[in-house]
Amino acid sequence: MLWIIIVLLNLLIETSVSLTVVVPPDPIVAHVGSTVTLPCWISPPENAGALEIRWYRQDQFSNPVLLYNHGKIQDIQEESYRNRSSLALRSDQSGGLKDGDVSLRLEKLTFQDEGPFHCYVSGEHSYGSEEVVLKIMALGSTPVLSPESLDDGRVNISCRSSGWYPEPSVSWMSDEGRVLRPGGTSHTRGADEMISVHSWTAVSLSDAQLVSCSVSLRTGELKESSIHIQAICSGSSSPWNALSISLIVLICVLGLIGLILYKYRGKLKGHEEETLADLENRGENTSDHAGTSMSCIVVGDTNIEELRKHAVEITIDRERLHPDLRVSDNCKILRDGSEYKPTGEGFPYELCAYGAQRFTSGRHYWEVELKQANTPPKNFWIIGVVKHGNFTTRDSSALTASAGFWFLCSDGPRGFYTNTDPPVKLSLTPRPERLGVLLDYDHGELSFYNVTERKHLLTISSRFSGSLVPLFNPGAGDQSSIKILDLPKPVEPAEPSQPLLSNTAAVESAVELVY
Structure with missing residues (x-):
């Protein structure tokens, strides 16, 4: 027992x-x-x-x-x-x-x-x-900064980023290392569980020269963008500007000699003054998209590899090609035909081509080469997006935001401008040789990047609806063509280790086979 x-x-x-x-x-x-x-x-x-x-x-x-x-x-x-x-x-x-x-x-x-x-x-x-x-x-996108001038002389800067998980934090800082207080911060969770963040702050021009917005996770991983306050360009329609213009016009009318000189100068400059005047007045005639706005030049490098994660293949739609344009067999290279006869002295707005791809949601990125070997960069071009079906492009009056067009235009010696309401004129130095375009349909943003310099140039904000297609116009008379690039696929990170035993493999004796 x-x-x-x-x-x-x-x-x-x-x-x-x-x-x-x-x-x-x-x-x-x-x-x-x-x-x-x-x-x-x-x-x-x-x-x-x-x-x-x-x-x-x-x-x-x-x-x-x-x-x-x-x-x-x-x-x-x-x-x-x-x-x-x-x-x-x-x-x-x-x-x-x-x-x-x-x-x-x-x-x-x-x-x-x-x-x-x-x-x-x-x-x-x-x-x-x-x-x-x-x-x-999930590490989100590089923040996009959008400034807007306020009536009290300050600048309201908006910071937007998407694709984060879990909920990120946002911090603002001046160039002197001083922490800036945000005016507010909001988070939005999408159907895919990804989180978008929007924060804003108001800054006086005398408070800081450079303002940075950082979006970060608890692990310390972050994305940051900076904007130079004095580089902000805006198409102001202040009543004081309008009054100043009126006084100048009145003085010119009252002075006969001034009026003659004014007219003579107009003849020398040709269509230049008329074109810019049309652009400046366009904002007074289009009220449907009054909410369209733009951010200006951002100081600091842009992560082009991050943008290319949203790369899509773009080709030219031959069915909707202007008869005076020529496109390559692969529908990637576009230029004006040798037989084209311009109808005026201004930009040839009618020479538009459209992408064969349509977008109704999500983020989409493509790049356009504006300089070929042994040739100077293109002086004349339009690149942007257009609402599908809006293919009437007789002149500048047809290419408005209210008509469903959003783009950046390079008009040779007349400079760079957008077709926003009101329009915005920019000074881009150096002239872009490769332009990157990011369409964020869900957030209503169209951003442009100087890929060679790795710089964010501007972001146009609007309210998109329906299908959008890429918009191209090669201008006339340039040696270089517009070339839509085939972007390399993002490099996948190396795997930390290889699987030893998997349920997809036939393993008779795991210990002997693997070890």
Whole structure:
């Protein structure tokens, strides 16, 4: 009887012994869409090839993320993790299963993967279990800064960025390192769980020369943009400006000599004064898009690689091509035809071509080459977007924002200007040789970038509706053509480690095959 009691006690002790399973004390942080390894191992090390290894989510023991048993991966698995989970080494120095490394590798992370994962290991007479917490992050876009002059002489600067997770924080700072107080900050969560942020602050021109907006996560990862206050260009329609113009005109009318000189100067300049006057007056005649605005030149580099993550292929629509334009066989190169006869001295607005692609949502990026080898950069061009179906382009009066056109124009010696209401004239130095265009349909923004200089030039804000298509006009008389570029695909980050055991592979003997 005593012997039986001793045997039972030993059996009870043996079955109650637990494996010591070890996991990192801190959460594992990874970005959405990436690959991550959740470390888990047995201490002291022992061969886990003959053990059961089960990774599962909360209360999903019987529906595991991954189940390894009898020397191979089992087909019992939560469907959302099929073809995404495998066993992997927690480090390059790991000996794998034979040394008790039972780490889990997850690919193509989603927001639903955030939270605890249970690492459960059991043998014939013992078991152990620990929890690993996974945190999902998403680093958003570089902030777009949009300034607007206020009546009190200050400048209101708006900062927008999208594609963040979890909710980011926003900070404002002057060039002297002084923290600026925001006027307000709002966050919006999209259907894809990504978060967009909008913040704004009002700054006096005497307070700071340079203002920076930083959007950051708790991990310290951030995106930042800066804007030079004195570089802000705006088409002001102040009543004082209008009064000054009226007084000048009145003086010219009263002075006969001044009037004659004024007319003579107009003849010398030809159509230049008329064209710019048309642009300046256009804002008085279009009220449907009075909310259209523009941000000005931003100081600081732009992450072109980040923009190219939204790259799309753009081609010219041959069916809607002006008869005096010529396009290459691949529909990528556009220029004026040699037989074109201009109808006037101004910009040839009628020489428009349209992209074959339509956009009704999302962010889309493309680049246009404006300089070919051994030729100067193009002097005349229009690049932007147009609402599909608005293909009447007789003259400048037809290419307004209220008519569904948004673009940047290079008009040779007359400079650069937008067709916003009111229009805005800019001084862009050096002249862009490669122009990047980012259409953010959902946020109503059309941004332009000098790709060669890696600079953000301007952003036009409006309210888009219907389908938008790319807009191109090569002007007339330039040596260089407009060339739509094929952009390289973004380089994928190197994977931290290769999967050791996967449920997609036929594994007869996991220990012998992998290790």
